[in-house]
Amino acid sequence: GQQVMQIPQYQHVQEGEDFTTYCNSSTTLSNIQWYKQRPGGHPVFLIQLVKSGEVKKQKRLTFQFGEAKKNSSLHITATQTTDVGTYFCEGGGNEKLTFGTGTRLTIIP
Amino acid sequence: NAGVTQTPKFQVLKTGQSMTLQCAQDMNHEYMSWYRQDPGMGLRLIHYSVGAGITDQGEVPNGYNVSRSTTEDFPLRLLSAAPSQTSVYFCASSYSIPGGTEAFFGQGTRLTVV
Numbered sequence: 001g002q003q004v005m006q007i008p009q010y011q012h013v014q015e016g017e018d019f020t021t022y023c024n025s026s027t028t029l030s031n032i033q034w035y036k037q038r039p040g041g042h043p044v045f046l047i048q049l050v051k052s053g054e055v056k057k058q059k060r061l062t063f064q065f066g067e068a069k070k071n072s073s074l075h076i077t078a079t080q081t082t083d084v085g086t087y088f089c090e091g092g093g094n095e096k097l098t099f100g101t102g103t104r105l106t107i108i109p
Numbered sequence: 110n111a112g113v114t115q116t117p118k119f120q121v122l123k124t125g126q127s128m129t130l131q132c133a134q135d136m137n138h139e140y141m142s143w144y145r146q147d148p149g150m151g152l153r154l155i156h157y158s159v160g161a162g163i164t165d166q167g168e169v170p171n172g173y174n175v176s177r178s179t180t181e182d183f184p185l186r187l188l189s190a191a192p193s194q195t196s197v198y199f200c201a202s203s204y205s206i207p208g209g210t211e212a213f214f215g216q217g218t219r220l221t222v223v
Contacts, residue, residue, distance in 0.1 A: 009149070033211065042199055042214040043152070088152065090212070095159065096167060097142050097203065097212055101151040 004029075004091040006100030014108050019076040021103035023089035031092035032065060032072045035099070038085045043099075046074075048092075081107050111135050115200050115215030122190040122222045130185040130218050132200030138213075140203045141183040145169065145196040146217075152199065158183055190222045 005024050013019050023032065031050040035043040047056055049065035049072060056063045060083075062075045076083055084107050089100040116131045134141065142157035144167075154167030158177040172194060174186040183202075187194060197219050203212040 035212075042217050043201075043212075044214070045211040048211065092210075096154060096157055096165075097140065097201065098154055098168075099144075099152045 003027075004089060004098070004100045006089055006103055008103055009101060010104050010106075012106045012108060013079050015081060016078050019079050019083070019105055021074050021087050021089075021105075023072045023091070023100050025070045025091050028069050029072075029091040030069075033090040033092060034063060034072075034074055035088045035090065036085050037088065037102075041085075043088060076105075079105070079107055081109065083107060113200055113202055113213050113215040115198075115218050117218060118216060119219050120221070122187070122220065124190060124192060124222060126190050128187050128190065130187075130198055130200075130220075132183045132185065132215060133181050134183075134202040134213070135181065136202065136204075136213065137180060138202035139180070139205050141177065142167070142201050143173070143175065143183070143185045144199045144201065145194075146199060147196050155185065155198075187220075192222045194220065195222045196220060 003026050007022050033048050034046040037043045047063050052069050053067045054065040060077045064073045086102040086104045088102045113134045139160045143155040144152040153169045155173050156175040158164045161177050161180050164175050197217050199217050200215040201212045204210045
């Protein structure tokens with residue numbers, strides 16, 4: 001089955017610094033989804049990327065899908081305390097809904 | 110719409126007890142799945158279902174049973190609880206798999222086995 005690896009596992013940044021998390025797949029993905037889980041909460045869907053090389057933005061968040069559709073990244077510009085949480089990617093095209101290991105972001109005020 | 114509803118929100122069990130975690134969705138989603146989340150381990154798939162009457166194992170199915178008699182409900186049964194099953198459990202549903210579509214999660218069940 002598809003294996004989606006996510007790095008880094010943890011990231012601590014000063015408030016105002018940028019943050020990036022990466023997902024890498026061993027196989028070509030049909031699409032990729034990103035989720036955010038606030039501390040103590042449940043994962044919530046952020047976005048879906050489908051096309052090779054696709055870039056989508058949501059305010060300070062920029063999502064990219066690689067040209068080969070094997071990797072993706074989420075970049076947050078000028079982090080805020082509200083960005084705290086764990087970010088998961090999910091590689092579409094499986095019969096099963098499986099997630100990367102997640103990147104936990106903590107913000108130092 | 111209620112979305113995905115999980116009950117109970119919290120549960121404490123003694124070793125060896127059995128119980129059922131309930132999950133219901135009102136979005137007419139075909140796909141439903143159960144995960145456990147342990148610190149630093151991400152979301153690990155326990156069991157999933159692609160439609161009523163169809164279930165299959167995920168990566169950590171031992172000690173858990175599921176059934177899918179209706180589209181709406183997907184209960185998870187712990188047969189004989191063990192301390193290693195202490196975790197947070199999430200149920201999720203989505204319109205269809207494969208293809209990748211937005212998944213909706215329940216609020217989670219925090220289970221402690223003593």
